[in-house]
Amino acid sequence: MAALRPGAVALAGAAAEGADVTYGELAALTEHTAATLDSMFAADRPLALAAAAKTPASIALILACLATGRPLLVISADLGEATASTLLRRAGAQALATVTGDRTVWTRLPAAAEAPAAVPGDTALILTTSGSTGVPKLVPLTAAALDAFTAWAGSCFGLDGDSRVLNHAPLNFDLCLLDVWATLRHGGRVLPVDPARAADGGYLARLVREGRPHVVQGVPLLFRLLAEAGEDTCSDDVRHVLLTGDHLARAVRRQLPRLFPRARLHNVYGCTETNDSMLHSFAPAEEAEAEVLPLGEPVPGTLIAVLDGDRDVTGPGSGELIVSTPFQTPGYLAEPAGSERFLRRDGRTWYRTGDLVERGADGRLRLVGRTDFQVKVRGVRVNVEEVERVLAGCPGVGESAVVALPDPEAGVVLHAFVRPSSDEVTGLKLRTLCAARLNRVAIPSRFHLIAGPLPVGPTGKVDRRRLQEHVT
Structure with missing residues (x-):
C-alpha cells in the first residue's frame, strides 16, 4: 500500500499532536525501526x-518485527512488575521497549538462569491470555496464522482501501489482529482510541461520530459506554458491529440499532488461543429479545465439537466446546501445565476452550458459561455467569458481577456487585428478581451496590479478584 498509495491515511490522528499518518510515512518509520533493531539486537x-x-512509533515497531521475522512479545503496560518479569523471563525476551510519543526506550534484560522455552518456528507475535485465573499464559502466533486471519477478516468484512476501522482494544489484545493489522494489510484507515480515554463514553461517541468508521469491534464495555453517552446516533456510516469478548447484556444490545442504524451486527466467538472461531450475523430486530445470542457458524476452515467428558454431543445437549481453527496457536509457550488444553484428533490440533455450551433442538449453540466459573453452593452446582445474566436483565442495572467466596458454614457463598443506573435499584429488588428466576442456592447472599464502574482488567472484562478483595 505504501508503494501504491503513499499519501493514503493509515493511522487517523495517531501522532502525539493529533495529525494523520500516511502509509508512506508509516513505511518509512517502519524501515528505520527495522534498521535500528538490526543494529542493536x-x-x-x-x-x-x-x-x-498507540503511537506511530509503537505501531511501526510491531510492523518492523513482523516484516523482519523477529518474534515480539506484546504485554499490557498495566501488568504488575512481578507478573511482567515472569512473562519476560518465560519468553526469553532480550529487551523490553517502552514507547512514549515518538520516543522508544529499550531496557535490556538479563538472560534467565534457566533456559527459556524454545519459541516455535515462524512465530510472529506472542500475546498473553487475560490472566483472570492466574498468571497470564504466553500464546505464540505464527506468521502463517496471522496471514490466514487477516485474509479472512478482510474478505468477511469487506476491508479495502476505503475502509475506516475503529480500534478500541489495547495493542496487546487479540482484537487488534482485525482492528489494526487486517485493516493495514488491506489498505484501510485505523482510528485508534487513546488508551487514556478508553473509558470516556463522551469521547468515544465523538470519535465514532466524527471518525465515521465502517467497522466497530469491541468488548461489552465499549458498547455500554456508547449507550450511556446519550447520543441519539453515533454514526450512519457503520456497516459492521462486532460484539466480542463476553456476553453483551440484552439491555445494551437493544440500544445498538439507535447507535448504529445501518449496521449489520455480528456476535463473534473466539479466544486468544484460536482467534475468531464462530460468527453469528443478524439484523438488529432478530435477536433484540434473546437472552443469549447464538454462537453462529464456524468461520471457513474451522471445525467445532462439543464434548461431554469423552463423548461427542451430536444432538441436543450440553458440554465443553472444542475448536480447531486455521488461526490458532501451536500451544502455550513455557507452560507445560496448560498442555492439556490442546488435544489431537482426526489429524488436527484442537483447543479445549473451557466454555460450556448448549445445543438446542434448532441445532444452534449458545454459551452457558465457563467451566472455571462453576461453583458448588451447599452441594449444588451453580454457574455464576447465569446469575450475572439475571441481574443484568433487571431494569436500572448498569453493570453486574458475581463472585464466590469461602464461608465457614456454607462452604461457598455468592456476592453480587451491582452498579445501578437508576435510584430504583435496591438490594431487596435484586433479591426478589433472583428468587423468581434462580434456584434458591444460586441467590447471592450479599448484594453490594457500587457507585462507580466495576473494576476491569486490561481486556475490559470485570476483574473478579479485585471484587473479592473488596469483601475480604
Whole structure:
C-alpha cells in the first residue's frame, strides 16, 4: 500500500499532536525501526513491547518485527512488575521497549538462569491470555496464522482501501489482529482510541461520530459506554458491529440499532488461543429479545465439537466446546501445565476452550458459561455467569458481577456487585428478581451496590479478584 498509495491515511490522528499518518510515512518509520533493531539486537531471542499509547512509533515497531521475522512479545503496560518479569523471563525476551510519543526506550534484560522455552518456528507475535485465573499464559502466533486471519477478516468484512476501522482494544489484545493489522494489510484507515480515554463514553461517541468508521469491534464495555453517552446516533456510516469478548447484556444490545442504524451486527466467538472461531450475523430486530445470542457458524476452515467428558454431543445437549481453527496457536509457550488444553484428533490440533455450551433442538449453540466459573453452593452446582445474566436483565442495572467466596458454614457463598443506573435499584429488588428466576442456592447472599464502574482488567472484562478483595 505504501508503494501504491503513499499519501493514503493509515493511522487517523495517531501522532502525539493529533495529525494523520500516511502509509508512506508509516513505511518509512517502519524501515528505520527495522534498521535500528538490526543494529542493536541479535535475531535469536524475542523482543518485547509494553503496549500503552498507540503511537506511530509503537505501531511501526510491531510492523518492523513482523516484516523482519523477529518474534515480539506484546504485554499490557498495566501488568504488575512481578507478573511482567515472569512473562519476560518465560519468553526469553532480550529487551523490553517502552514507547512514549515518538520516543522508544529499550531496557535490556538479563538472560534467565534457566533456559527459556524454545519459541516455535515462524512465530510472529506472542500475546498473553487475560490472566483472570492466574498468571497470564504466553500464546505464540505464527506468521502463517496471522496471514490466514487477516485474509479472512478482510474478505468477511469487506476491508479495502476505503475502509475506516475503529480500534478500541489495547495493542496487546487479540482484537487488534482485525482492528489494526487486517485493516493495514488491506489498505484501510485505523482510528485508534487513546488508551487514556478508553473509558470516556463522551469521547468515544465523538470519535465514532466524527471518525465515521465502517467497522466497530469491541468488548461489552465499549458498547455500554456508547449507550450511556446519550447520543441519539453515533454514526450512519457503520456497516459492521462486532460484539466480542463476553456476553453483551440484552439491555445494551437493544440500544445498538439507535447507535448504529445501518449496521449489520455480528456476535463473534473466539479466544486468544484460536482467534475468531464462530460468527453469528443478524439484523438488529432478530435477536433484540434473546437472552443469549447464538454462537453462529464456524468461520471457513474451522471445525467445532462439543464434548461431554469423552463423548461427542451430536444432538441436543450440553458440554465443553472444542475448536480447531486455521488461526490458532501451536500451544502455550513455557507452560507445560496448560498442555492439556490442546488435544489431537482426526489429524488436527484442537483447543479445549473451557466454555460450556448448549445445543438446542434448532441445532444452534449458545454459551452457558465457563467451566472455571462453576461453583458448588451447599452441594449444588451453580454457574455464576447465569446469575450475572439475571441481574443484568433487571431494569436500572448498569453493570453486574458475581463472585464466590469461602464461608465457614456454607462452604461457598455468592456476592453480587451491582452498579445501578437508576435510584430504583435496591438490594431487596435484586433479591426478589433472583428468587423468581434462580434456584434458591444460586441467590447471592450479599448484594453490594457500587457507585462507580466495576473494576476491569486490561481486556475490559470485570476483574473478579479485585471484587473479592473488596469483601475480604
